[in-house]
Amino acid sequence: MQIHIDLGKCCGYGNCVLAAPDVFALDDVSNLAVALVTEPDEALRPAIDRAIDECPTEAITTVA
Amino acid sequence: MAPRQVVVVGAGPGGLRTVEQLRKKGYDGALTVVGDEPHAPYDRPALSKQVLLGKAEPTALALRGAEQLAALGADFRLGRRAVSLDVPEARLELDDGDTLRFDALVLATGCGARRLQIGAGLAGVHYLRSLDDAVAVRAALATARRIVVVGGGFIGCEVAAAARALGLEVTLVEAAAAPLAPILGGRVGELVTQLHVERGVTVRSGTGVAGIDGGTRVESVRLSDGSEVAADVVVLGVGTQPSTDWLAGSGLTLDNGVLCDRHCSAGTGVFAVGDVARWYNPLFDEVMRIEHWTNAAEQAAVVAANVQAYLAGGAGAPLADYAPVPYFWSDQYDTRIQFAGRTRAGDDVHLLPPAGDGRERVALYGREERLVGALAMNSPRSLLRYRQAIGARASWDSTLDELAGVGA
Numbered sequence: 001m002q003i004h005i006d007l008g009k010c011c012g013y014g015n016c017v018l019a020a021p022d023v024f025a026l027d028d029v030s031n032l033a034v035a036l037v038t039e040p041d042e043a044l045r046p047a048i049d050r051a052i053d054e055c056p057t058e059a060i061t062t063v064a
Numbered sequence: 065m066a067p068r069q070v071v072v073v074g075a076g077p078g079g080l081r082t083v084e085q086l087r088k089k090g091y092d093g094a095l096t097v098v099g100d101e102p103h104a105p106y107d108r109p110a111l112s113k114q115v116l117l118g119k120a121e122p123t124a125l126a127l128r129g130a131e132q133l134a135a136l137g138a139d140f141r142l143g144r145r146a147v148s149l150d151v152p153e154a155r156l157e158l159d160d161g162d163t164l165r166f167d168a169l170v171l172a173t174g175c176g177a178r179r180l181q182i183g184a185g186l187a188g189v190h191y192l193r194s195l196d197d198a199v200a201v202r203a204a205l206a207t208a209r210r211i212v213v214v215g216g217g218f219i220g221c222e223v224a225a226a227a228r229a230l231g232l233e234v235t236l237v238e239a240a241a242a243p244l245a246p247i248l249g250g251r252v253g254e255l256v257t258q259l260h261v262e263r264g265v266t267v268r269s270g271t272g273v274a275g276i277d278g279g280t281r282v283e284s285v286r287l288s289d290g291s292e293v294a295a296d297v298v299v300l301g302v303g304t305q306p307s308t309d310w311l312a313g314s315g316l317t318l319d320n321g322v323l324c325d326r327h328c329s330a331g332t333g334v335f336a337v338g339d340v341a342r343w344y345n346p347l348f349d350e351v352m353r354i355e356h357w358t359n360a361a362e363q364a365a366v367v368a369a370n371v372q373a374y375l376a377g378g379a380g381a382p383l384a385d386y387a388p389v390p391y392f393w394s395d396q397y398d399t400r401i402q403f404a405g406r407t408r409a410g411d412d413v414h415l416l417p418p419a420g421d422g423r424e425r426v427a428l429y430g431r432e433e434r435l436v437g438a439l440a441m442n443s444p445r446s447l448l449r450y451r452q453a454i455g456a457r458a459s460w461d462s463t464l465d466e467l468a469g470v471g472a
């Protein structure tokens with residue numbers, strides 16, 4: 001699984017960081033979301049799904 | 065057994081997200097969405113920001129593409145209004161005379177702008193709630209020189225900011241001590257005033273509006289302190305009203321929104337989501353109605369789960385609580401304002417010293433020994449931290465002690 005964040009859509013609300021703190025963070029400079037891991041473990045799947053659900057701008061997608 | 069039918073009234077983000085979540089959670093019965101606007105669900109917050117600034121075309125605001133909507137397998141009845149509801153009979157009537165039966169119903173009708181008698185019928189006087197409103201305001205700003213914005217809430221502040229960016233002479237009128245002060249307290253209100261004054265907006269706080277004058281077009285606004293301000297355009301941002309008129313006589317309890325329990329249920333098989341829902345939030349031990357985008361999205365996930373549980377288990381099925389930390393953002397000039405939690409008059413307010421290059425400001429709100437709110441200007445990461453702390457029921461004293469520890 002690979003995570004893609006569309007930075008054109010992301011507005012830095014940080015819902016993804018709250019949902020999956022091991023996977024997402026807000027960048028120090030841009031204040032937009034960054035993925036902390038490029039190919040996260042399947043075990044993180046539920047948290048990532050929650051992040052995708054809770055992102056108000058639908059900026060996060062995953063590809064298998 | 066007849067196939068199941070879930071009906072959603074309102075095609076905003078609350079309605080759309082409910083439908084998406086239902087499908088995601090495996091609901092495979094019939095789904096109908098009734099929405100009175102002619103448009104597919106769109107990005108409402110952009111109306112007072114990118115749309116007024118000319119940075120987004122009104123046609124580009126759709127939340128989903130036609131294909132994505134079609135993939136939901138829902139019957140979208142757009143341009144159709146629901147006009148009455150009979151809960152015991154589980155029947156909904158539409159403005160074209162059609163009636164829909166349902167096994168579960170989700171009310172997602174949002175709010176409308178609160179309208180005033182004054183200024184009614186005068187050209188150049190606008191409200192801002194829908195896409196069509198935004199198109200009209202944008203056209204009005206294009207030829208105007210002077211605008212008076214009445215109401216210093218979020219929408220009023222954003223309209224003032226956009227009009228200023230477009231080069232208009234802007235007067236912002238707020239009845240309270242400062243813009244946003246009724247929501248965020250006086251000290252933050254001062255910061256907001258400063259933000260607008262620095263950009264050249266004339267902020268007239270502490271005065272109401274006595275009248276709006278003109279022949280067929282607006283010419284000026286009369287303030288309650290007796291003064292008069294000339295205007296080619298007036299935008300009234302004086303609050304909202306939950307869209308519940310059509311539910312009178314339905315048997316549901318209407319009290320500043322559709323009254324719901326902690327599961328967002330308003331009656332047997334009837335749920336409400338988004339701006340229109342007033343529900344019991346156990347995290348704050350308070351019945352609240354939240355008019356924010358993220359709330360509509362988050363609440364929809366819980367409502368969809370509860371609809372599913374109800375369809376599977378009937379009236380006695382165990383349902384999930386909805387206990388969020390409310391959250392919103394507002395963009396004014398290049399400042400992003402974010403607020404998490406719940407504040408009211410009388411809360412303790414602790415304003416932290418400016419950080420970063422002075423543009424980063426944070427205020428914390430405490431009540432009865434708990435941290436209940438946090439406001440951040442240009443500081444999303446501190447907001448995130450406090451939002452988490454509020455959700456974890458952090459104590460007010462320990463929050464302040466921690467700050468004292470780091471010398472803030």
Ligand SMILES: Cc1cc2nc3c(=O)[nH]c(=O)nc-3n(C[C@H](O)[C@H](O)[C@H](O)COP(=O)(O)OP(=O)(O)OC[C@H]3O[C@@H](n4cnc5c(N)ncnc54)[C@H](O)[C@@H]3O)c2cc1C
Pocket residue numbers: 073074075076077078079098099100101108109110111112144145146147172173174175192193194219307310337338339340354355356357358360391392393394395
């Ligand atoms: C200009 C503007 C800027 C905003 N900016 C922000 C922001 O920056 N941040 C933020 O957090 N929030 C913002 N908001 C608030 C946010 O847009 C709302 O909280 C959100 O749209 C609520 O979603 P909803 O689905 O509950 O209701 P709505 O989006 O209001 O959708 C409800 C829909 O139901 C329709 N409807 C009503 N009655 C009926 C009926 N009887 N039959 C059929 N359809 C009906 C309505 O016409 C509407 O299309 C803003 C709102 C406005 C107006």
Ligand code: SF4
Pocket residue numbers: 005009010011012013014015016017024032033054055056057058059060
């Ligand atoms: S939740 Fe979405 S919008 Fe928010 S920071 Fe994460 S990716 Fe960006």
